[in-house]
Amino acid sequence: MSAMGAxxxxxxxxxxxxxxxFVFLIIFLFSIGIFTFYIGNFxxxxxxxxxxxxxxxxxxxxxxxxxxxMRLWAEExxxxxxxxxxxxxxxxxxxxxxxxxxxxxxxxxxxxLTFPVWITVNYLGHPDNGVIVASYLGSxxxxxxxxxxxxxxxxxxxxxxxxxxxxxxEVVSSFSFLTHxxxxxxxxxxxxxAIFFFSVIGLFLYANMLIIDLTKxx
Amino acid sequence: MLEIEKLxxxxxxxxxxxxxxxxxxxxxxLGFLGPNGAGKTTTMKMITGxxxxxxxxxxxxxxxxxxDTLRAQVRIGYLPEGAPxxxxxxxxxxxxxxxxxxxLHGAAARAAQDSAVAHTGLDAVMDRPIETLSKGxxxxxxxxxxxxxxxxxxxxxxxxDGLDPNQKHxxxxxxxxxxxxxxxxxxxxxxxxxxxxxxxxxxINRGALVAxxxxxxxxARAPSGRLDDLFRSLTSTxxxxx
Numbered sequence: 001m002s003a004m005g006a007x008x009x010x011x012x013x014x015x016x017x018x019x020x021x022f023v024f025l026i027i028f029l030f031s032i033g034i035f036t037f038y039i040g041n042f043x044x045x046x047x048x049x050x051x052x053x054x055x056x057x058x059x060x061x062x063x064x065x066x067x068x069x070m071r072l073w074a075e076e077x078x079x080x081x082x083x084x085x086x087x088x089x090x091x092x093x094x095x096x097x098x099x100x101x102x103x104x105x106x107x108x109x110x111x112x113l114t115f116p117v118w119i120t121v122n123y124l125g126h127p128d129n130g131v132i133v134a135s136y137l138g139s140x141x142x143x144x145x146x147x148x149x150x151x152x153x154x155x156x157x158x159x160x161x162x163x164x165x166x167x168x169x170e171v172v173s174s175f176s177f178l179t180h181x182x183x184x185x186x187x188x189x190x191x192x193x194a195i196f197f198f199s200v201i202g203l204f205l206y207a208n209m210l211i212i213d214l215t216k217x218x
Numbered sequence: 219m220l221e222i223e224k225l226x227x228x229x230x231x232x233x234x235x236x237x238x239x240x241x242x243x244x245x246x247x248l249g250f251l252g253p254n255g256a257g258k259t260t261t262m263k264m265i266t267g268x269x270x271x272x273x274x275x276x277x278x279x280x281x282x283x284x285x286d287t288l289r290a291q292v293r294i295g296y297l298p299e300g301a302p303x304x305x306x307x308x309x310x311x312x313x314x315x316x317x318x319x320x321x322l323h324g325a326a327a328r329a330a331q332d333s334a335v336a337h338t339g340l341d342a343v344m345d346r347p348i349e350t351l352s353k354g355x356x357x358x359x360x361x362x363x364x365x366x367x368x369x370x371x372x373x374x375x376x377x378x379d380g381l382d383p384n385q386k387h388x389x390x391x392x393x394x395x396x397x398x399x400x401x402x403x404x405x406x407x408x409x410x411x412x413x414x415x416x417x418x419x420x421x422i423n424r425g426a427l428v429a430x431x432x433x434x435x436x437x438a439r440a441p442s443g444r445l446d447d448l449f450r451s452l453t454s455t456x457x458x459x460x
């Protein structure tokens with residue numbers, strides 16, 4: 001556990017060692033603001049909820065999360081420090097998990113910094129804060145699963161709808177992050193949605209460990 | 219302390235290390251010699267567990283690097299080729315990370331760090347990002363990282379490459395001062411270095427052992443009595459034949 005903590009702390013502070021952390025935070029906060037208030041017409045909706053705000057999250061993650069995640073191993077390979085990291089007496093799972101948690105916590109920090117939106121909606125009306133908390137939780141989980149968001153986009157579903165049997169449409173859409181995320185943003189944390197997100201996380205972390213093991217065999 | 223048995227590694231059609239066997243005991247400083255591409259670095263990567271061999275075993279203080287990896291890695295200090303580090307960190311942060319990753323905390327971590335810093339003369343640059351340091355200092359950060367946890371086995375891949383004569387001297391002194399308690403393997407191209415600090419030298423060519431003995435006995439095998447003449451005669455003839 002302490003080994004994982006060491007990897008986590010190094011990785012997390014590495015974000016702040018270069019401007020990448022601040023560039024990311026600024027771009028994320030600016031774009032989520034523009035999307036919510038201008039494109040999403042937050043004020044004209046006349047509803048005291050943040051569904052517009054959360055609705056844009058998957059689409060922003062699609063572009064911004066790779067900026068956080070892709071450097072985790074790529075930088076190690078480029079600088080050769082991977083050789084140092086993998087010859088320290090650290091279990092591979094601790095290294096993989098430590099890196100993953102650093103990126104996740106950083107994304108969580110970015111999300112936490114959107115709190116003015118939450119203050120705004122509370123100032124203007126009486127939103128259901130339980131729903132907002134659930135949506136934040138869903139959003140921070142979604143961060144991990146951003147890559148497959150597109151699989152649930154309506155365009156994909158429409159393409160299936162025409163000819164595929166309804167059961168197949170159901171199966172494909174059940175694999176979609178968006179479907180599960182939308183369920184959570186409605187304020188319902190269903191065990192099925194939670195299991196879905198955490199199995200996807202587990203699956204990809206396991207794949208990461210296998211790939212690291214493969215690099216060892218040259 | 220370090221036992222290597224029939225170690226073999228192939229990359230596609232090329233055999234980088236070919237059935238290499240070697241045993242190094244405590245107190246020995248082994249000079250690991252060979253031309254570029256002979257398999258020195260590949261062998262060191264397999265000893266430290268970064269690469270998995272195609273066949274053969276490596277045992278570090280009795281622990282198999284393949285099946286008992288972490289316990290073997292605990293005993294090893296490793297300076298990889300080119301002394302890679304996290305450039306954005308300062309030596310203080312970097313050594314702090316290495317200490318944490320090796321399970322050292324609090325006073326033990328501070329004592330280990332102070333001793334490694336004193337041995338490598340890093341005091342002046344402790345708070346400057348590693349990427350802004352000179353090549354010599356970066357190499358010394360790599361050395362400090364390798365000796366931080368007082369390992370039984372030290373694997374150093376070209377520790378004096380790019381250092382000026384004063385720095386080379388300091389590294390030799392460092393190695394000499396800790397050699398008695400440790401098993402040290404040093405790869406180098408500088409043959410005079412082997413004569414200055416190694417108690418034993420092996421020459422490998424095309425992944426196989428071609429000579430093994432004290433630097434003096436190896437030098438005596440050449441008609442001229444010089445180690446670099448033996449090195450050339452053992453490693454360049456095959457080049458011509460190929």
